Amino acid sequence: DSGVTQTPKHLITATGQRVTLRCSPRSGDLSVYWYQQSLDQGLQFLIQYYNGEERAKGNILERFSAQQFPDLHSELNLSSLELGDSALYFCASSKGAGASGLGSFFGPGTRLTVL
Amino acid sequence: GNSVTQMEGPVTLSEEAFLTINCTYTATGYPSLFWYVQYPGEGLQLLLKATKADDKGSNKGFEATYRKETTSFHLEKGSVQVSDSAVYFCALDNYGQNFVFGPGTRLSVLP
Numbered sequence: 472d473s474g475v476t477q478t479p480k481h482l483i484t485a486t487g488q489r490v491t492l493r494c495s496p497r498s499g500d501l502s503v504y505w506y507q508q509s510l511d512q513g514l515q516f517l518i519q520y521y522n523g524e525e526r527a528k529g530n531i532l533e534r535f536s537a538q539q540f541p542d543l544h545s546e547l548n549l550s551s552l553e554l555g556d557s558a559l560y561f562c563a564s565s566k567g568a569g570a571s572g573l574g575s576f577f578g579p580g581t582r583l584t585v586l
Numbered sequence: 587g588n589s590v591t592q593m594e595g596p597v598t599l600s601e602e603a604f605l606t607i608n609c610t611y612t613a614t615g616y617p618s619l620f621w622y623v624q625y626p627g628e629g630l631q632l633l634l635k636a637t638k639a640d641d642k643g644s645n646k647g648f649e650a651t652y653r654k655e656t657t658s659f660h661l662e663k664g665s666v667q668v669s670d671s672a673v674y675f676c677a678l679d680n681y682g683q684n685f686v687f688g689p690g691t692r693l694s695v696l697p
Contacts, residue, residue: 473631504685513688514630516687527685529685561629579628
């Protein structure tokens, strides 16, 4: 158990819909990272937040957004969903903000299926 | 741009065999390099890392050396176990601004 929690574990929705994925980092970690893992794109970094502020941005679509709240949990919002958004979404956390290991501790992931 | 290339899998070995999974990278500057492991049905776990040239990362019998001259970070283990069966990802982090993963290499270890 990495100490990073993600909810829900599974999510099934339809095209055009909007969903919110939630992540709680390990106690004491200030950075939260979001990743997408799909069969065709592999593992891609989406975005990082550090202590409530956006720190780094990867291949995140404009239809996607994220935020980190004062209690340090983070939410990833995916809107106007398309079939290609079906993937496993991972959250990771780490203490530092910079090159601290891409988020050393990963959550179990949320599997999103768009029908 | 930054990129990571890994040897294609799957790699199938017998228990106690020697493991090498090749990883090479392209990046500007001096990125940090990582190996992550993903066991079936689980999230990724950081296996080891190296932050500068000639550094050797090691953990659980695995090791990898940051070779700037060959832009490589090959993963090795002297004697694999069935429990090492997983997908291994090589990754780089360029000053915390650009995180790139390789495609992953699936390892199967047979008893």
